[in-house]
Amino acid sequence: MSYAEKLFVDYSEFMVYGILVFTILSMTVLYIIFRKTEEYKRFKSLRFYNVIWKWNWMSKKRIVSLWCYCPECGSELTCDDESCRSSNVLANKITYFTCQKCGDVEKSRITGGDRKYVLKIVKLEIIKRVNENSYEDKVVNNNG
Numbered sequence: 001m002s003y004a005e006k007l008f009v010d011y012s013e014f015m016v017y018g019i020l021v022f023t024i025l026s027m028t029v030l031y032i033i034f035r036k037t038e039e040y041k042r043f044k045s046l047r048f049y050n051v052i053w054k055w056n057w058m059s060k061k062r063i064v065s066l067w068c069y070c071p072e073c074g075s076e077l078t079c080d081d082e083s084c085r086s087s088n089v090l091a092n093k094i095t096y097f098t099c100q101k102c103g104d105v106e107k108s109r110i111t112g113g114d115r116k117y118v119l120k121i122v123k124l125e126i127i128k129r130v131n132e133n134s135y136e137d138k139v140v141n142n143n144g
């Protein structure tokens with residue numbers, strides 16, 4: 001084997017390893033980026049208005065099966081938004097969340113609208129936290 005041939009063989013071997021290393025590195029980088037963008041999917045519960053909210057993700061902007069659960073026993077809460085139909089005054093529109101398992105105890109009340117309104121503000125809060133990367137459990141009271 002001439003020197004030139006040997007050099008060519010070494011060089012192509014180097015190229016093969018180079019391509020291999022490059023491929024592994026770029027796949028790792030892509031995986032890290034993917035993990036980072038998909039991180040919000042692990043954020044599936046939040047303590048908000050003194051109760052636990054749980055949901056599933058369809059996409060980054062789409063939350064499904066959102067509902068609230070008792071912070072004491074974990075049971076699904078029942079919701080009463082009758083006052084919203086009988087009043088036009090926002091301050092009188094109250095949605096109550098009670099736990100039947102705890103003996104029909106009121107666990108939360110949200111002023112301003114019915115259950116659809118409540119689900120909407122909870123969804124907005126979840127998306128806001130995803131956008132701000134603040135997933136930690138914070139207790140947010142009705143009063144502020």
Ligand SMILES: [Zn+2]
Pocket residue numbers: 070071072073074075099100101102
């Ligand atoms: Zn309970």
